[in-house]
Amino acid sequence: MHEGMERRTLLRLMASTPALCGLPLLTGCGGGSGASAGENPGAGVGGGAQAALPGTDALTHLLRRTRFATTAADLAAAQELGPEGYLDSQLQAPAPTNFVYLQADARYPLTALPPPLNVVGALILDQMSRQLSERTLFLAAYSDAQLYELVVDFWTNHFNIENVTGNLPLHKLYDDRNVIRAHAFGRFPELLLASAQSPAMLEYLDNVSNVASGPNENYARELMELHTLGVDGGYTEQDVVEVARCFTGWGINGGSRTFQFQAANHDDGEKVVLGEVIPPGGGVRDGERVIEILAAHPSTARFVATKLARRFVADAPPPALVDAVAAEYARTQGDIRAMLRVLLSAPEFYAARNTKVRRPLEYVAQLLRSAGPASAYDGAAMFEALSRMGQIPHRWFPPDGFPDRADYWLNTAVLLEYWNLAATTAETSGLFGDATFPVQDYDASGVEELIDAMAAALLQRPLRPADADLLAGLARAALPAEGAAPTQAQANLVAGLLLASPYFMLR
C-alpha cells in the first residue's frame, strides 16, 4: 500500500497545480465543461437517472467501478500500469501471504482458524459472526486486491447466507473461504456446485430437511429464482417440486460438518426438470445433473450477466452489454474472469459515468481508505455505522442479498447517516489529537487551493466551479482564518462536506 510519506508527496504534487491538472488523465481543467474529446460522462445509460456532475476520466472511472475504495496513491499506481495492465493485475486473486490478509487473520483469529463445531458454544458463535462481518469490511477497505474483494462481495450476495442464526456463523466461515473466495474468480458452474454442497447453504435454505418422505422446496425454488434462471427464467411450479426431489438427501455429516449425501433420505424415482428426464436410481447424481442443467441454461447466462452488469455498470444496464456478457458466459461455460473482461472493457462501461450510487459498505470502505492506514481502523465504530445504515456484511436475512439499486439505498435514513459519518470522520480527532485530514498535508496557501487539493485527494475528480466557490465562501465565513494559511477547522469543514456530497457517493 501507499501510505505515509508517499501519500503526502502525492498530495503536494497534486496540489501544486491549479484544479486537478497535475494529473494528465484528469479532465475538467481550466473550469471548462469537464469532458474532453471521447469522454462521455454519464450519457445514455442508467434508465434516466443521470448525474450531471463533471465526468471522471476513463482510468479514474475504471478504478471507481472496480474497487471499494480508491486513494490518490491508488490512482497514481494505476496510471503507471495503464488501464489494461491495471485490469490484469486486479484480475488476480490475492496470495494468502499478502500482508493485508495476514493482518486480517491476526485481527480476526476466529475467521483464520475456526474451531471444530463440538467445542463451539453460543458465545463463540456470536464472536465468529461479528469477526467475519468486520473482516469483510476490513478487507474491502484495505486489501489491494480490490476487484477480487468486490467480486467476492458480489457472489456473497448472489449466494446470500445470513451469519447470525443457529450454526450459520460457523458454517458461513467455511462458505466464505471454500465457496465464495475459492471460486470468486473461477467458473460459475463450479461455484454453483460448491454452493449447493456448502453446509451453510444446506442449513440456511433448509435442504438439510429436504427428504423423500416430504420434500422441502426452499432451496429448489431459490436455486432457480435467485442463483440461476431468475424469476422469469422459464421454470414452473412443477419444476420446483421436481428439483426439490432431486436434492432430497443432500445434507451435512454430523461429525465432520461437511457435505454428505444421505441415500436413505433420497427420492430415487424418476424426475423431469425443465423438460429433461432424470432417470430413476441416480442418487447424488440427480442433484449434480440439476446443477449442470441450470448452469448450462441460457436464462442463467442472461441472469448472471444482468446482475454483473447492474453491479459494475448501471442499475438498469444497457441490454447490448448484457447480451455481450451473456454470450461470453455461453462461450466460456461461465468463466467469471472472462465475463469481467468483456464487461470492464466495453464502450457501454466507459460511457456509464456517475451511474451507480455507493451502497453503505462501499461508502464506509472508501471513507476508511481515504481517512488513513489500516492501523487506525476502528472496527467497532464502523460496524455500528454500517448497522445504522442497514448493511452489515452477511446480515441480510432473506436469500436475495443486499439490493443493488440506488432507489433502495438513496433514502432519508441512509443519506443522513452518510452525512453524519462524513462529519464525524472529518471533525473528530484521533487518539493522539491528530486530525483525520491534517491541513498541512494539503500544502495549500489559501482556501481555494485547499479545496482543490482535497477534491483531488478525496474525490479524484474536480468540483463544479459553483460548488468550489460555495465551499470557499463557507470556509471563510464560518471559520475566518488568521492570515492566509488555511486552518484545520477549515480543512475539517471542506473534507466533511466533500465526503457528504454526491461527488463522493457517485461511482
Add this chain to the structure above:
Amino acid sequence: MRKMTSDQPVLVAVFLRGAIDGLNVVVPYGDADYYALRPTISIAPPGGSAGPLPLPIPIIGSSGQVAIDLDGFFGLHPSLAPLEAMYAAGELAAVQATGLPQPDRSHFSAQLRMEVAGGARRAAGGWLGRYLAVSAQASQQSLRGISIGVALDQALAGSDSAAAIANSANYALQTTTPEAWRTALPNLHRDVGFEFRGVQQRVFAALDLLAQARPADIATDPAAVYPNDALGERMRQAAQYIKAGMGIEAITLNSEGWDHHVNENTVLPPLLTSLGQALSALRVDLGAHWQRTAVVVMSEFGRTVNENASGGTDHGRANMMLALGGRIAGGRVYGEWPGLAAANLDPTGDLAVRTDYRAVLADLLSGHMGLAGADIRHVFADLPGGDRPGLVL
C-alpha cells in the same frame, strides 16, 4: 381544507416478511381437511381434543396448541392471545383466503407486487405513496408518510412527502458546523441526477418536523408493554408519531422471519407472541388516538395447505390479513372461505384466493382515510368494482 392533526386519520401498514402461515394464525378448525393435511402442526379446535368434529385421528392439537375461538369455525393461534380482547371488543377483524390477484410464489416478486399494488398494470411507486400523492392537495405538510426502518418501503414509494427514519431519537445532523452544512448540502445535491435533491430536501423536512414535534420525547403509556424486540421498538415509535399529532397519515413497518419451511411448532409461537404483544401495546399506548388509527397486517402469500416432512410449510397462495383500529368493524372473520377439500384448492393445490387483498386496502383508504372513489381508482387502477368486505364502521 387540511384536517386538524388531532383528528387526522392514520393508517399503519405492518408487513410480515417471509409469508406467514395464515392457516395456523386464523385457524379453520371447522374444516376437517385442515387436520388431515397437517398431521403434526395443526392447532387444535377450542377446547382441545373435544373438538366439534368427528375426526379420524385424535387431536390433542398435533402441535400441542389450542386455538382461541373466533366465530365457531375459525380460531386464533393461542400465541395471539393478547388480541383476544380486541376481537371481542369489535376492534379487530380478520380476512381469510385473501391475496394477490395473480399467483406469485417468489417472496421478492410477490412482496413487490403487493406493495406496488398495480394489479396487471404497471404502476408508479406504491399504494400508500399514490395515496399520499393523490391526497396531497388537502395537505400543506411536507412529511406525511414514514417508513420506520433503514429503507423506504415500496408501499410508500412515489411520494415526495414520505421518509424513512430508523430511529427518531437520533435523527439529527451531527456536524459541529450545522449552519454551513445546511447551506452547502442543498447546493451540493442539486442537479446531480438520481433522487439526491429530493431525498436531501426530505431529510431537511424530516429534521425540521422532528425538531418541532419531538416524537421521541413522547412518553410511552406505562400500561403499554411492547415486546423487547425490533418489532416492539418499531411499533412504539409508530405510537409516538401518532401521539405527537405531527400530521403523519401513513406509517409502514416490518416484521421479518416468517418463512417457516421447518419446525413451525417451535418458530411460529414466539413470533406470534411478539406480534400480538406489539399490536396490543399499540392499542393501549394510543389511548384516544386509537379512534383515528387503523392498522393492517399483511404478508406476501400463504403457505402450502399440507405440511412438509420438516414440520414446516412451503410457498402457497391465499393468506389471512388482519385489520385493527377504533373504527374497524371487528369481531368478525371476513372473506368467502373456499375450503380445503382437494377439489376446492387452486390449480397447484393451495388455498384459493377469494378476496383480492387490494379490496381490503381500498376499504381502509375509503372508509378510514376518507379517500373518494375516483381517487381510490387512482391508487388501485384496475381493482374490480365488486364487493368490498366493508371493514370500516
